[in-house]
Amino acid sequence: MPEQGIEAQLRLQRGAFRLDAHLQLPANGISVLLGRSGSGKTMLLRAIAGLERAEGFLQVDGQLWQDATCFRLPHERSLGYVRQASELLPHLDVRANLEFGYRRIPRAQRRLGLDEVIALFGLEDLLEQRAEWLPNGPRQRVAIACALLTSPDLLLLDAPLTCLDRHSRAQILPALEQLRGQLRIPLLYVTHNQDEVTRLADHLVLLDKGKTFASGPPGHLLSDPRLPLNHPDEAAVVLIGQVEHHDPHYRLSTVRVAGETLSVSLSRLPPGAETRVRIFARDVSLSLDPPHNSSILNILRVRIADLFHEQDSARVMVRLALDNACILARITRLSADRLGLAPGLQVYAQIKSVALME
Numbered sequence: 001m002p003e004q005g006i007e008a009q010l011r012l013q014r015g016a017f018r019l020d021a022h023l024q025l026p027a028n029g030i031s032v033l034l035g036r037s038g039s040g041k042t043m044l045l046r047a048i049a050g051l052e053r054a055e056g057f058l059q060v061d062g063q064l065w066q067d068a069t070c071f072r073l074p075h076e077r078s079l080g081y082v083r084q085a086s087e088l089l090p091h092l093d094v095r096a097n098l099e100f101g102y103r104r105i106p107r108a109q110r111r112l113g114l115d116e117v118i119a120l121f122g123l124e125d126l127l128e129q130r131a132e133w134l135p136n137g138p139r140q141r142v143a144i145a146c147a148l149l150t151s152p153d154l155l156l157l158d159a160p161l162t163c164l165d166r167h168s169r170a171q172i173l174p175a176l177e178q179l180r181g182q183l184r185i186p187l188l189y190v191t192h193n194q195d196e197v198t199r200l201a202d203h204l205v206l207l208d209k210g211k212t213f214a215s216g217p218p219g220h221l222l223s224d225p226r227l228p229l230n231h232p233d234e235a236a237v238v239l240i241g242q243v244e245h246h247d248p249h250y251r252l253s254t255v256r257v258a259g260e261t262l263s264v265s266l267s268r269l270p271p272g273a274e275t276r277v278r279i280f281a282r283d284v285s286l287s288l289d290p291p292h293n294s295s296i297l298n299i300l301r302v303r304i305a306d307l308f309h310e311q312d313s314a315r316v317m318v319r320l321a322l323d324n325a326c327i328l329a330r331i332t333r334l335s336a337d338r339l340g341l342a343p344g345l346q347v348y349a350q351i352k353s354v355a356l357m358e
């Protein structure tokens with residue numbers, strides 16, 4: 001792991017709750033922190049921000065923020081922190097809010113321009129509005145923009161879209177996706193929302209009862225049924241690939257992922273662009289022979305990596321190996337026995353639905 005990323009070992013006791021977190025996060029991109037309610041996500045973010053005085057050490061972008069001998073106070077840590085319900089400077093208009101942090105950063109250290117951020121979050125029509133009158137959706141857009149304009153070394157986002165309606169979320173998610181490729185700073189993002197994980201995560205960290213217990217690329221963690229990420233009904237993998245070809249007549253595109261070509265709904269992105277697809281385990285069925293005359297467009301020849309029996313369930317989760325990635329199939333135990341499924345066996349995976357995450 002490059003030393004320019006985030007490295008932390010933070011321990012903190014609050015009442016009966018103990019946080020014991022170990023982080024090694026990449027220098028760029030979005031790391032998503034996942035965990036049940038009460039698992040300590042907010043406490044961890046607050047400890048990173050220096051708002052809680054944890055023991056241990058924390059290094060960000062090659063700079064020591066704390067260890068046994070030093071502790072940078074919150075205002076000495078170059079970070080942006082956006083919460084579920086963000087506070088702005090209520091008596092100022094949106095433009096003044098945006099400029100407040102931006103003007104304090106020397107020109108040479110600014111990572112993004114004011115106009116660039118205004119355009120990215122679609123704030124043009126809000127600039128003259130007083131911050132205190134903003135509804136939730138625009139308020140969060142402004143809050144994230146304000147945090148970015150301080151050009152921090154680290155951006156912490158604590159469930160920033162939780163209280164927003166579909167429309168507001170749909171305005172913010174593409175901006176965050178665009179930032180991922182553009183901004184050379186790490187984002188640590190807390191969410192419970194599966195769509196946000198699928199669309200945003202470059203790296204996942206799982207937290208349970210205050211302890212970080214798994215960390216890695218989402219493709220690996222989401223395809224591991226042993227991790228308590230989702231109810232098996234909702235188990236899904238995300239694959240990162242490239243748009244290959246558009247077929248406007250049938251309103252379909254092809255996407256190249258893990259050495260395979262998948263048909264998806266027509267993508268808005270140009271050929272060659274990076275995109276993500278999500279495949280639910282419940283949408284994948286298996287066959288020993290190549291299915292003929294099927295309406296299913298995506299049929300892949302794959303090898304069974306392993307099978308996971310679910311306790312007290314009629315179903316079994318089958319992990320299927322592709323080139324450098326895995327997908328999951330959730331089928332009945334009866335079918336698995338009838339087909340004699342076992343690790344190493346070649347089968348045909350029929351994927352009923354592949355969702356393009358754009």
Ligand SMILES: Nc1ncnc2c1ncn2[C@@H]1O[C@H](COP(=O)(O)OP(=O)(O)OP(=O)(O)O)[C@@H](O)[C@H]1O
Pocket residue numbers: 014015016017035036037038039040041042043044
């Ligand atoms: N100051 C405190 N004193 C005692 N216990 C605390 C304190 N702050 C937080 N806790 C407890 O620590 C645990 C973790 O809280 P935290 O808010 O970090 O969880 P979370 O994972 O962010 O939850 P959610 O997803 O619901 O926001 C909870 O059980 C909470 O009650």
